[in-house]
Amino acid sequence: MNKIFFTGMIFLVLLSSCENFFQTYMEVPPPPYKKGIVVNLYVTDDDTVLYASVSHNIGSLESIKNVQDLLLCDATVQVLDEAGNVVVEMDTLDMDNTVYYDTIYIGDGNGEITDTVLYPVYNAGRMINFQAHLPSPFGGQGEKFTLQVIHPEYGTASASQTMPSKPVITQPVYNPSAGYNDYGGDFSTLRFDIVDPAGEENFYQVRAWLKGEDGRQYYLDLDTDDPLFQPSYGYYALLLQDKTFDGDSYTVQLKFNDYVNDPAENVRIFVEVRSVSKDYYLYARTLEKAEEAEDIGFFVEPVQVYDNIENGYGIFAMTARTVALASKEK
């Protein structure tokens, strides 16, 4: 028996002498991935300029010095209608000498356009490398469009979207001193109705911004007690789906803390409601959740970000917006 015991001990000692025998961590290969085109294109019905990002993905362990190295500027980017006609051919952007603008049409809440605002695009980012100037607003409500990106190395990626109808909303009203917030300051409320078309699944994104007399303008940090609203990726936007009010008029009640109650100040509050495609909704929701999970960092379930690009990654989304000037509640 002693023989067995000592043989065993010698065996253990021999094993122990192996390199890294007691090491408890090791590098392992990452999950495999498919290289592909990454596209981001958002089209709003009143857009006259479209911007797109076309790049390629990298493995989860690859690191890059500059994300612009991933851009694929030699791609062909087209938007086709249902008949297969090219309605938009996008051009490579001169990334160093371009000023981007976003045109926003202001309505009176009854479908009439009362104003047009051209906002410069801040932080346009290093990832926008295609643009198209349109002769007129994109329009196309109810029509289906296909995005097609062709690249000599990465092949063809595509996605289809239907342009939603412009949302119908009632005249928004705001109350600049509806109550006191947790910090002892005023909070304001904003109220309006969304008239939801019946028999279809609709998704909305709501934002509001303030424009002061001195020209300062910023999005309002909206809050709500309404559990139907969900946060969206990015700042100041809330998302809503019509599961519980299909075909009905839905009253939106929002709160914000920004100071708008100075009688000396003639501020204007604009409400922007977008009908967004389901793909946009899912992308914005999951992107928001992924960012939140990233912030928490540990003991959190991973989030899969939605995408709709066939043979590629990213998002092609369509939205139709209505912007209305809110009136002060009497």
Add this chain to the structure above:
Amino acid sequence: MLLKKTALFVILSFIVLAGISQEKYTISGYISDKASGEKLIGANVYDQRSRSGAVSNVYGFYSLTLPAGEVDLVVSYVGYGRKTISFTLRKDTTLNVTLEQSLEIGAVTVTAEATRRIEHETQMSMTDIPVKQIQALPSLLGETDLLKTVQLLPGVQSGSEGQSGFYVRGGSPDQNLILLDGVPVYNVSHLFGFFSIFNTSAISDVKLIKGGFPARYGGRLSSVLDIRMKDGNLHEYHGDVSVGLISARATVEGPIVRDKTSFIVSGRRTYADFIARPFIRRGFKRDGEEGDAGYYFYDLNAKITHTFSQKDRLFLSVYNGDDRFHFKSHYQVEDYKEDMKNKLQWGNTIAAARWNHVWSGKLFSNTTFTYSKYRLGTDMAYKYSQVSQGDTTREDTRLDYTSGIDDLALNMDLDYIPDPAHYIRAGFKGIHHDFNPGVFHIGYLEGEEGMPVDTSLGQKRLAAWELALYAEDDWRITDNLKANIGLHFSTFLTGNKQYYSLQPRLSVRYLLPGDVALKASYATMRQYIQLLAFSSIGLPTDLWLPTTEKVKPQDSWQVAAGGAKTLGGIVEVSLEGYYKVMNNVISYKEGAGMMQFNDWQERVTQGRGWAYGMELFVNKKKGKWTGWVGYTLAWAWRQFDDLNFGKKFYYTYDRRHDISVVSVWEINDHIHLSGTWVYGTGKAYTLPNSVYYGFFPSGEPGGVAETEVNYYEQRNNYRMKPYHRLDLGIDFIRKRKHWTRTFSLGAYNVYSRKNPFYMNIENEYHYDMQTSTETMEKQLVQYSLFPIIPYFNLNFKF
């Protein structure tokens, strides 16, 4: 008239003859160990003349109704010498039988009929694990672990490296009903899951059921692990003391009133904190502080059994166990003072009062009143003060967190055995649950004047009632065909919502020529409480939560079919296939986690799970060499509307192949060798396949935000490396007249396999001195917990 009289005579004759031929009497009683008086569970009583038999229940009671006349009873139990008792049965008879442990297990041979064999039982998907075998197997740090032995059975998978949690046929750990003397245990692990709470010195019987659940069990979807504590020796005092690497344990048992009242007390405690304390204190001093820190766990089992008469027995049992971590430090320099205190504690308290009553030779009842509590508490306090130019600045912060579950239950079980063809069980159970889903209490004081904050955050306590009724019959339809037919009804009242469930159960066995049994079963189950657990590791902060109006109860159905045979009277072979569907299984939503304070119901989502597979089990239970080989081929899936975009995905513990080889070789009376080898397909894990960048319309009017997206092809898209491990142990036994000493040596993970425990993507930075540039490299790193871990254990039995 004559015709009428003749007819009456014939009818009466038939009745009398029938009465004579049906004149039957009942033999009943308890079967116990001769030396200790400990009742034997599952012992076989077999009449060789009528070829009828019975099996003792979990309290050692049996009942066998036979025709009047001569009987030749053979009473047998694995590891014990059989006893043959012959007498003339003329009336209902109480016969208590004692069996003696066999010194030469291998030498004992009994006829096939007289032994309780796998092919004779209607129940399928069930395994009895001898406690002796659990104690004989090598273990992590020498801590004999019941649950780690359960993990070695086919159809049962272990979780992460070293963890005690187990996964049965694609189910989650909270779907296992773990009963200690009939009382559900909620948290079964110590030291973050590395050791189970069950002290094998105090345990007499362990049974695992994975499917074909008899109607008497309910409340969980995937398995029942029925653990019975020893009653204590009725005749003489005995005990054992063990000292191992991390803990010591002691057990004492004996009669309080000889042959009437017995007790057993068993305790275990880790002592690393005692050993480490001087070093820790010295470490604090070196840093100019005063302080202390430590961790320990303990278990205490106690039981008193009293026999009032042949008909009445009373059991009082209690378990209490805790894990405790504490840390405190004090730092003072001139006018600056800082104090810190942390405490983390979790554990179970379980108590049961049980009354066995024999109403007649055919009717036995068990009434139990139980209490089960799981608690978790943390207490963190930080205090500092500084005096500067006469002004005192101070801060006093305290954070408490408590969560847990309290159960009070009453149940009654009736065993009615009208004849050898029927074994009828019926009963009810009522449980009052009181859930504390986690409450934070924060106290804060700052500044000289101080603005005190004293607030509680978290979830409201929830109460619920769970009631169940059941009836089942183990019915021998013919000599070859047996069935267990049952119905389990349960209801759950939570808030204003009440749920009901009727669960049919059926198990059938058909004995083919050559004693090959074909078995099939169907069982539906319902579960009203669930464990909200983070998917990758088991923590004491995992919460037991009830079904509510929003969170629906979990349901399952399972079919299983297979065959079983005992080869050569000593090797059990079974092959089973199963298909199980689970509805409303629970999972955290994407992006949700344990460190969030919103309503837990908003953090979870419910979906569907299903699992199927095949299990082969070859088990040698007798002889000098015992052990088993188990192989499982299995698939386990999940599908949730809110996860993986509604598409099905592999469950985290989907394991295609699972092999276990377990062996104990009693070379002679002085040396026993043991070994286990396990292999399992790697765990499914979620890791990003690739990364991509883009933009999103956001920010100020007209602004965009750059996005970085981790792309996951699907949930659980990555397979960790396969798990395999070899454990070896050797026991040196020295027997003396009054004591036995066992010195155990062994090693866990003998060839130091780096089994995956946790994966992480890490950034490694390289600095180039020549170019003064820094580059970053990402790595996927797999962490393992245990390389080879040797152990020793010294045990004295007296």
